[in-house]
Amino acid sequence: xxxxxxxxxxxxxxxxxxxxxxxxxxxxxxxxxxxxxxxxxxxxxxxxxxxxxxxxxxxxxxxxxxxxxxxxxxxxxxxxxxxxxxxxxxxxxxxxxxxxxxxxxxxxxxxxxxxxxxxxxxxxxxxxxxxxxxxxxxxxxxxxxxxxxxxxxxxxxxxxxxxxxxxxxxxxxxxxxxxxxxxxxxxxxxxxxxxxxxxxxxxxxxxxxxxxxxxxxxxxxxxxxxxxxxxxxxxxxxxxxxxxxxxxxxxxxxxxxxxxxxxxxxxxxxxxxxxxxxxxxxxxxxxxxxxxxxxxxxxxxxxxxxxxxxxxxxxxxxxxxxxxxxxxxxxxxxxxxxxxxxxxxxxxxxxxxxxxxxxxxxxxxxxxxxxxxxxxxxxxxxxxxxxxxxxxxxx
Numbered sequence: 168x169x170x171x172x173x174x175x176x177x178x179x180x181x182x183x184x185x186x187x188x189x190x191x192x193x194x195x196x197x198x199x200x201x202x203x204x205x206x207x208x209x210x211x212x213x214x215x216x217x218x219x220x221x222x223x224x225x226x227x228x229x230x231x232x233x234x235x236x237x238x239x240x241x242x243x244x245x246x247x248x249x250x251x252x253x254x255x256x257x258x259x260x261x262x263x264x265x266x267x268x269x270x271x272x273x274x275x276x277x278x279x280x281x282x283x284x285x286x287x288x289x290x291x292x293x294x295x296x297x298x299x300x301x302x303x304x305x306x307x308x309x310x311x312x313x314x315x316x317x318x319x320x321x322x323x324x325x326x327x328x329x330x331x332x333x334x335x336x337x338x339x340x341x342x343x344x345x346x347x348x349x350x351x352x353x354x355x356x357x358x359x360x361x362x363x364x365x366x367x368x369x370x371x372x373x374x375x376x377x378x379x380x381x382x383x384x385x386x387x388x389x390x391x392x393x394x395x396x397x398x399x400x401x402x403x404x405x406x407x408x409x410x411x412x413x414x415x416x417x418x419x420x421x422x423x424x425x426x427x428x429x430x431x432x433x434x435x436x437x438x439x440x441x442x443x444x445x446x447x448x449x450x451x452x453x454x455x456x457x458x459x460x461x462x463x464x465x466x467x468x469x470x471x472x473x474x475x476x477x478x479x480x481x482x483x484x485x486x487x488x489x490x491x492x493x494x495x496x497x498x499x500x501x502x503x504x505x506x507x508x509x510x511x512x513x514x515x516x517x518x519x520x521x522x523x524x525x526x527x528x529x530x531x532x533x534x535x536x537x538x539x540x541x542x543x544x545x546x547x548x549x550x551x552x553x554x555x556x557x558x559x560x561x562x
Contacts, residue, residue, distance in 0.1 A: 173277065176273065180270070182347075183266070183269055184270060186297070186347065189343070190263075190304070193337070201213045201216040201220075203327070219308055220308055226427065227300055228257075228262065229256075229424075230299075230300060230431075231262055231265055231300060232253065233419065233424050233427075234420075234540070237419075242289075252264075262300055265296065265297055265300065269290070272289060272293055275290075292537070295354070299351070301344050301347060302435075306435040306439070307431065309340050309341055310337075310382065313337035314389060315389070316330050317334065317386035317390075321390035338379065342374045342375040345370075345371075353549075355545035356545060356549065366504070366508045374497075377493075377497035377498065380490040380497075381439070382438070384463040384470075384490075385399075387466060387470040404434065404437055407433040408429060408433040410436075415444065416443050416444065440452055442547050442548050443547060445546060445547045467490075471487075
């Protein structure tokens, strides 16, 4: 194997190890915070932390189990029997099993002098599923946990050291999950253009800078009106769920499980942009951005009129200007990325494959693994090339 390819596989292996370690670190941080709240007599806060952790874990295991059942027979080779896999997911260990499976395949590819096309494609297949599951876990658990911790700090008027640790790891974890998901989608492109260091940095920063004002606005409202934040989330979530449903998503293997995906996407859209359908991506992104910005402005206006209700231990007067500065800087970086760095692709539909998946045959004649789930999302996320848009090819 050429040194450049070997270094690339080693980098992917190291990133896989770091991603698994980050998941375990985030889990440990949440449990640590729950224990500290319980020891301090804040049983409601501890219960909320554990409830968010439990709900996200159950959703993650459901996604993992449904995907394993939908995968072609014999794709995963010598894996445990289905009953053992079901037990692992019931014990909330399905995601970790997938992480171990990905690391084992990555190590196998790196150790081989000339890895086969099947091994390389299978490693990509596993990495794509892990990236998607990590994104779901991030917005079902990490983002709500971050909002909860900020609201607790604002309500109490002080910040403990374990809370600052949780805030830093959460912000970095969410931005990294978005970047990792975006990089994973780019591996589904026909030409597989790599995302360079500069592009990765800009994508990471604009997500981080736009996420902070949104989370801060929701946290301020949660600290002021803890009894109404659930109604606020539910109202917006229902609107976003209706929007996702109207776009006719077709991601999961059957219509009943598709609602699990729509519920999850609606939760992601509460915090950040996520494209789910083919078509005018820019138009939908502008609509979502305007909707979320209007809601955040209303939440901040509520804080401005009731800020005297909160303790003075937290420098609230500095948070609003910093949040505004982060918003405008993040918006500028987002425009820079989508104007100059976002790729266009010439997708070639294949009538023999569903969801636009590419049909690749190895020299031995068997079909290489192709993650149709992520390929379908990549087709929705990346715009079509102009030459194809001018003369579309019918399947």
